[in-house]
Amino acid sequence: MRFISLLFLLFFATITAFAQNGQYTSTDKQAISHFAEANRLMDERLFDEAIVELNKAIAEDSKFVEAHIQLADLSRRKRDHKAAIEHYRKAITLNADFNRAVYLKLGEIEVSEAQYVQAKQHLQKYLTFNNITLQNMAYAQKLIGDCDFSVEAIKNPVAFKPMNIGTGVNSADDEYMPVATADESTLIFTRKINDNEDFYKSEKKDGKWQAATYLSSNINTPNYNEGAQSISQDGHYLFFTGCNRPDGRGKCDIYIAQKHGDDWGKPVGINPPVNTGAWESQPSISADGRTLYFVSNKAGGLGGYDIWKTNLTDNGWTEPENLGPSINTPYDEQSPFIHPDDNTLYFCSNGWPGLGNKDLFVSRLDANGKWQKPENLGYPINSSGDENGLTLTAQGNYAFFSSNKLQGSGGFDIYMFEMPQKARPKLVTYVKGKVIDAKTKQPLEADIEIIDLERNRDVYRDYSGEHDGGFLATLTSGKNYGLNISRSGYLFYSENFSLVGQVPKSPFNIEVELSPIEVGKKVVLRNIFFDTNKYNLKPESKAELAKLIQFMNENPTVRIEISGHTDNMGNDDLNKVLSENRAKEVYNYLIKDKVPAGRLVYKGYGETQPIADNNTENGRQLNRRTEFKIVAQ
Template sequence: MMIKRFIFFALLINFTFQSQVFAQTTKSKKALKLYKSSQELKKSRDFEKSISALKKAVEIDPKFAEAHLDLGYNYFILRDLRNARVHLQKAAELKPDDQKFKYSYIRVAEFELREGNYKVAVDYAKKYLTYNSSARYQRDVDEANRIIEIGEFAIEGMKNPHDFKPVSLGDVVNKFPYQYFPVLTADNSSMVFIGRQNKIENLYISTNENGKWGEPKPIKEINTNAQEGTCTISGDGKTLIFTACGETKERKVYGLCDLFISHKSGDEWSTPKNMGGKINRRSWESQPALSADGRTLYFVSDRPGGIGGNDIWMTKLNEKNEWTEPENLGPTVNTKRDEIAPFIHANGKTLFFSSEGYLGYGGYDFYKTELKNEKEWETPENLGYPINDFRDQVGLFITADGTKAFYSNEDYESGVIISSVLTSFDFPEEIRPSKISDVVAGKVFDAVTKKPLNAQIKLTNVDSDHLISAVESDEKYGNYLIALTEGSKYALHVDRSGYLYKSLSFDYKKGSESKVIELDIYLDPIDEGSIVTLNNIFFESGSYALLPESKTELDKLVKFMSDNDELKIEIGGHTDNVGSDDKNKTLSLNRANSVKEYLTKAGISDERIATEGYGESKPVEENTSETNKAKNRRIEFKVVKN
């Protein structure tokens, strides 16, 4: 699946001029005769016989540089790169400072670059430029300059290597001749990848049990006898988008390759659906990358309107649950060459991808960029050596905590992939995402019956009142997963019609070691006497003035009251035991009234809202620590009449 690019040129040689020159550079008349015969054969485009004659010529005179040069070109035209390299290299060695051999220098520079022999590549490229100043060969001049730039960058970069120790994921998961493009759920419990055997690509899933990857199982609802290519999975493992190339009876496509989507409920995946004409065009769409909540999609396309070649595009699910018109990520990310294989980290801000358009180590390298705001990206950064080297690096996945990387380690022989093994390594700290993510996972239940519930779970940044992610718990099992990124204060709301919503608060402004937070959530039916703690209402110490970051919670309460327009509630204020009873009771009542005032200004009838100040009389914890006191300082609402 890796992409190996070679540049092939139609090389025109002045055969008459060369024959006159070559007559003076070999003492063997027989070798010269064979050489002349090869020229005639080449003119008639019989390259095989031309090669045969030239091989005999160099057997007779191994130092016949011009014959080696022509052999190299013939092999190059036939795309036999191994033999082309041998003879062009020999020609360059025999004539290291001869202007007539300058084209062997640039070709050898290309070959050496592809093998990571940077200094040799740079030397040959510089030698080529010394002997060529003609605008007629500008393409080769540009290539020589690029080789020099790459070579010098690589030589310097190799002086400061990362600690890089890739380890195979083991024979159990690496059971196919080839496996590649691994993607994981946010809690690292499941991995989906492409397995290839008998020239057929299908999707497989492996689960992590006690730190070891289990036997990969085919995703039967998705796999066919056709090709299922690069895929992506949401953080909770419930949304899968994959590439299908070529039309089948079951799958209609718009272009060369299209993106299809499937959702998991319980243990079953839905029948895949084409993502439609906005996403898929008559062009090539592939290599999708979903955000953790499954609501932002990055993918690769060569559609019109891009910067050049294959570009990375982005689309989002809107409020109507429809994918928006894709947008090109723009010239900060995309170049005139190819950008491929995007991966968006669980933090939703750090994008990893492969590119051959930026300065690197040759071929495709891994890069990362950070989202500065809604649409602006930072200048991409090369991930460095030896994560990147002269080979193509494509398809990287970084865990939510930023510590582990997964990819497919591929070996090539003469430009052909001979093995591909799923591999992981410790991701160097100096190039990790700027913000890591925690994972909150658990199940949603009916508080009375204890049965699993399908519910909406929304995460909002309370400082900006911006929706960060939205997921649903599974209808059959009630399980959910959502990513929390360090550096912000979050409100987590869990909703289901007919139930009181649950309000949770997570303060990650200071950052912490990433982990999986296990949290089961029980929703109470809307019954008289039911109580909800509003964990995201904030006041200044000793004051009843609402702080701006309370807006998310207050607006949620407004919507809840609007959706349940017969409901009457009591808003109760509570304090810790600091201060006198009377002052605490007055403060708690004033805080409750502040919440009521916000609701009434938002259109909720005054008659539906009662208030009460309980002061320190109803603590939920003993006031023995600052943590417990913070829990006691709260606003609740109680259902008075349903």
């Protein structure tokens, strides 16, 4: 905290003033001489030498209050909390009202050492003093809130069994900031070697992470640090932080790199208004690739470091928006991770009630698109130390994190643990596919669209890989999705994934054969919907109809037959009439959207052209369909 550092300096100034005025709690000349020498050494920033002199002063006079406080301050600077607590407490014992700042400093350290009962007592004592600043008062009250929360959290621990993910990833060096693709086939993480941070990747084979390899010389650099990354769910885009680069706009900026085949392209810094002269870092990209969350200390925030977001439009990234007081506090919020459900945000904070320092939190969007009050992930996931850098698998049942407190391979290692049910995101599955030419069987780069049919809104839009034809996108349970795959010169492909009222048992793996436009070729329109025994188009059909209209506009010489089909249930004649009425409804819709009637015909086939077994419900469902067929080019 910046104001605590200021308090630290002001207190040194207070001690120095005592030295100048000769007002000490000790009259021992040798003790005072050592104390004065310590002050001189501190002015020269020779802190280790100053500690030696202060210990000598206390050896001469164990009741020298100023020396105990000065030694506690220096011990705190060196993160020797045990010594700092010892000397602050000694100073209080010798003179309870000597300096009120001691209680705030001592309470802060006791919180960080999980000594919550003692911390609360000292912080409450601090608040009894007159003329303390509003800022320090607020901080003391915040720490008391941490104490109260922590005592209850420890009484009600959550399940936490961290598992080291293995020597394929972890080494004697530091490994941290892990992120995985949605299918958990690839893990990208940061490894620190000789103070240089670079990206490495590991592939999963037979359930085990394989030996990590250097990610790419196009991204990693020998002279600058790369870290705090986010990978798109399909593994095609990497958002990361680069600091002090020649092309940077501030100390740290956000960069994007795109995968090409087995390697990555050169990264490009995001233009303003995202990257600025401030500190922009720790990006997390939403599953649809349209919202980027990141951390910045730019002007307009609520605290030191805040979480912001920007949206991708046809004109680039929008002006960043602060997530506001539902997420950010007057303190620090960092390490955002937006889960692939695009509804659940994990982050770390030292502003919300926690167990000390930075804790991990989760917040969810409500029905109005507002972030709810963050929930602490609980003890012992959180501790009195710093917890950060949490990411989750797409399915949300496991989390990755890094720690140097557990017995690993050395330094920081990467671990997994099962996320408690209460803290899990919405259920998510994924569709993983490959697009090939129906004739040559060669991979194709094609436009991939996944649409939330109820809202008629894209939730994923990208291209299949130009080298392997692959794509991967996440799907949140509870929704009805349409998939459209298209490429110029080919018939488009249509598929439906209905996750309403059901939990997906496994991901969807598909291989899509796109057929060149030829007379006689057909496309099943799997996202044209009618109510049972009716022929009025349901609103969820709009996205598919728009795709068909786009196809007709892009291929102005093509003529098609729209056909309706039913299963074999019910009266044959009625089925034929129903199928024809449904085909005619689609025909009329296209004409209303200015597709020339001369390019369209419609026909109902009833139950006469089944494509699946009518003896099963799944087969009958496939037979109830709308198609179009190329009748002329």
